[in-house]
Amino acid sequence: MNEDRISEILKKARQKEERPAKGAASSRLAALKAFFAQFKTPSGLSYIAEKKDDTGIDPRVVAYYAPNSPVSEQYRILRTHLFASKPEAPPKTVILTSSQAGEGKTLTAINLAVTLARDSHKNVLLIDADLRKGQINKIMNLPLEVGLAGVLSGNSEIDGVIQKSRISGLSVIASGTKPSNPAELLGQAKMKELLNYLKGSYDHLILDVPPLISVTDGQVLAPLAEGIILVIKAESTRLEVIQHAQFLIQQAKGKVIGYVLSNVEYHIPEYIHKYL
């Protein structure tokens, strides 16, 4: 079972985390630090995005900055499950969306794309289909002006908007300048043609799509992807909302492969969790 594997990996990850803490407690100060460290927030498996490097990529792109962290491990698990969902023909075009805004879909899309490009050595294209509030360019430290909106409105050529990222194997199409009619643009046949064209040149197309409930963009794009991953913000998104979003995808004849639970917090401190 997927979940069983996840928890197994999580357990291993915990054990890995503990070891260096014990090893570091060589001096008294270090021991004291280690002791207090366990009381510090965030605890357990949470990741602290510290500083940008010279690429200017947002520190939250964990798959890039800390490929060995438990968080990156989770992206790897996501990748594995994605392939496992259809082993003979893994989905090429994948949409990452959510029910509401701010659930973490953009970060998940970026981290998934980074993992696919870096670890699996695939040719990955990350498309920011959120024409309203596209953020991929900001996070990846790329210019916004040239992007998908331009291509769909006929102002730019497709080859002109694909930007190479600092990560090998990962190309990005930004959202571009915000248009006045994003849903109409995305609904054009041109979008489908564009995706079909891009599928020829890349192993995977990862689309970051606006939230389903607030705007129709997601429903418009849903049938174009082979699989849709619904990002759920833990302790925040209500069940009814998720069910409604799923219903909207079904209505649009899209296919949900599964969910990604984001922003998961492990509230029980390590020193207690050990005994449970």
Added chain:
Amino acid sequence: MPITQMKVSLKDYVQVIFRRRWLFIIPFITVFATATLGSFLLPRVYHSYTTILVTEERIISPLIGDLAVSTAVKERLNALTEEILSWNSLVELVKKVGLAEKVKSQPEFENLLLGIRKKVKVDMKGHDIIQISYLGENPRQVQQVAAVLTNIFIERNIQSITEEASSAIQFIENQLAIYKKKLEGSERALKEFKEKYQAELPGELNVNLGRLVDFQSELLKVNLDLEDAMRTKRLLERQLSGEEQIVIAEVTRIQNPLVAQLTEHLVGLKMQLNTLMVDARETHPLVQELRREIDDIETQITLEKEKTISEETSALNPVYQELEQQFRTVELKIDSLESRQQALKALEEDYQARVQSIPAQEQQLAELTRDTRVNEGIYSMLLQRLEAAKISQRLETSEKGTKFKVLNEARLSLKPIKPNKIKISFLGLFVGTLLGFAAVFVREFTDHSISSIEDAKVLLDLPVLASIPRIFTPREIQSQRLKQGLLLTVVGLIFFAIIVVVILSKILT
């Protein structure tokens, strides 16, 4: 997510608590700190009490146990508690202790009394120990009130015992007067009745019956005599009618021989008749036949006599005279018998009535006797009780009666009994914890969001592909630390405040 929908383990509960720690911490600290601080700020209440041993003389009491005037200590206690808490007692208390010095208006005074009433407690400790306690904020005053209350209690108790006995005696005396009158009345009625029906009372029944029988047999005898006399009278009448008053003294003639013959026969017949008449009636056929024969013969004699011419000389008939003499005697006898008969009849009727009237009188007598007896009984019982009441009055007021011994004088309380700070703090701790848990679980049950893979597994129909831990930015870490720091500061401040209050309260006392 509602945790009821899943298999719940201890870990899940711990998870819930940690996830919603703020919801727990805030009510917990609020309640606990309020209770702890409050316990120091609450007014101190001091307690003073007296214990009184009540002894009742056990040896004598059983004698009067079932009489009207003995009351148990416990029963009396209820009445006394009420009495102590009565308006008059409290006013007396307030005056003696001087509690109303600052009171200006009547409503204020009434509130003061109501307040005292609530703070006084009368308790039974075992069956013969009474504790009177008083609570208040001024220890010296509390002691004073407890002492005065005890005095009032004992005074009132002794007074009430005496009053009880006196009122019982008074009551019995009243009743005695009433029953004395009743008894006298019924005795008088009985006496009058007996005088009125002296000869008809049940005891006289045999005498009367005997007399009645005597009279009746005598009457019978008189009747018989009377009838006898009447018969003799009738016979004499007839004989007289058959005799001439004047008879021919001398008849010179040649006697018709037939006449002599007939006369002879007639005499024979008459003698026969007379013999018969002794015990036969007129209607007897033999008598009738004899009479007829006599009549015939007499007719023949008359006819034969006419045939003879005779010369006669008249003279008084001696037979006639003798018969007449006899007749008069019989008539006199009849008269006397008749009057005797009358008298006897009257007597018989009288006695008959006497004998018949006895049951009614008997009943009346029974009623009168019963009334008298009942009144007598009640009167003598009341007399007994009066004596018993007098005894118990003497007993109660004497040394052998109920005694009150103060075992514990009211003492000056040095430590307040309230507020119990530790108890209140623990209560605050307990209630705070409970409230915190309640808040956490209420929130948990009403929260419909997905919080873990386990939730998602149960509630969603598609697989969870990954569970990404929260990625913190340095700014988020900072704000979280700020939040924690703030909490620590608040907690620290609260404890500091508690310590300050404790120290201040120590200094003030």
